[in-house]
Amino acid sequence: MDPSHAHLLGPAEIRELASRIHVTPTKKLGQNFVHDPNTVRMILAAAELRPEDHVVEVGPGLGSLTLGLLETVQQVTAVEIDPRLAELLPDTVAKRAPGLQERLSLIHKDALTIRAEDIQAPTALVANLPYNVSVPVLLHMLKLFPSIRRVLVMVQSEVADRLAAEPGSKIYGVPSVKAGFYGEVRRAGSIGKNVFWPAPKIESGLVRIDCFDQPDAPWPRDAQLRSTLFSLVDAAFAQRRKTLRSALKGHFGSAALAEEALRSAGIDPAARGETLATADYVRLAQEVSDEQ
Structure with missing residues (x-):
């Protein structure tokens, strides 16, 4: 296996990993696992990451996106609330990306309880966010880490629309304004139901935020x-x-x-x-x- 590349997860691997640790995806934790490598590649392309980036991934799950991130950037910090998934992830990386293990840091914690000192100067947030807490998690991370310059998150399609909405539209609201405080927000793609296990009842969307660079930002982020x-x-x-x-x-x-x-x-x-x-x-x- 090429030490600089990771073998991404497909449907069979996702089910095998979940079965191994007796995980049944739960709605409470917003767990829908991506099992399509092309979707992972699409997310990475939309994020336009730099090799030197330090990416925070919230909710890595079984590691589908994590593996793709590890072969793209120098450092990935994964934040996972489920103890079984947190325990399994390093083993998955060791087997499917053995040359890239040192790039991964893992925090077993609820993302909403993360503190600034928990993660050292991340430059990007790239994640398939748990849909039930996607906006609070997004705003929490942006608040804690002014070092973040790029956000690329997958959220429920209607939440993606709201985040990227323009003033005057019916869906423009609190998330639109608050996300806009940090940078330029836009829709960056749509994701169908069938790339997930289990398939959710709703469509998903990608949201990209290009965070304002200080000191050239239109306003201070104090x-x-x-x-x-x-x-x-x-x-x-x-x-x-x-x-x-x-x-x-x-x-x-x-x-x-x-x-x-x-x-x-x-x-x-x-x-x-x-x-x-x-x-x-x-x-x-x-x-x-x-x-x-």
């Missing part, structure tokens, strides 16, 4: 601005049909104060939250921060 921005976004979309003047009155203390802040930021108080781009919310958040 904690204070993010916190102010995210609370404004949550308030604006909590009452989606209301004008911003009305929806944000609780946040500012009164409708009059909300209107004053909106006008100072160059935003029409009669507009609705779904019409504002991330840059508009950033401007409002900066206005709020300047007054504090």
Whole structure:
């Protein structure tokens, strides 16, 4: 076997590995295992990774994508919550990519409990995210690791649409704005049901985020601005049909104060939250921060 290459997993291998450790995929953990090597190659191509990248993979499962990542980049940190899968992964890598074992680090943990000190300066997040927690995990990783420059994640198709939605559309909302705080977000492909075991009932989509490079970003990605921005976004979309003047009155203390802040930021108080781009919310958040 070529030490610089990995033998990717097919349907038979996926079932054999799952059977070996008595794993039945669970909906609770959002487990649907990719068994199609071409899909793995498609994900890697869409991610456009560099050899020197340090990739975080959340939910490696049986290792389908992990093997492809290991032959593409110098370092992969896999975060797996299921103890059986976490125990099996190093063995799978040893057998199917024996020359690449040193590139893998494994963390047996819930991704939502990962702390900044757990992973050293990752530059990319590439994962088939568990669908039931995909957006919280995505935002948690982006918050913790400003070193991430590229995101390529597989999520439920409608979640992919929401993340990449444009202002003014019916599906534009909180995930769209919050993801847009970190970089340029776009759909990067669609994935059918039949490349998974078990086949999910829903289609999947790829989302790519090209994170803003500091110091050339359109706004700083500091904690204070993010916190102010995210609370404004949550308030604006909590009452989606209301004008911003009305929806944000609780946040500012009164409708009059909300209107004053909106006008100072160059935003029409009669507009609705779904019409504002991330840059508009950033401007409002900066206005709020300047007054504090």
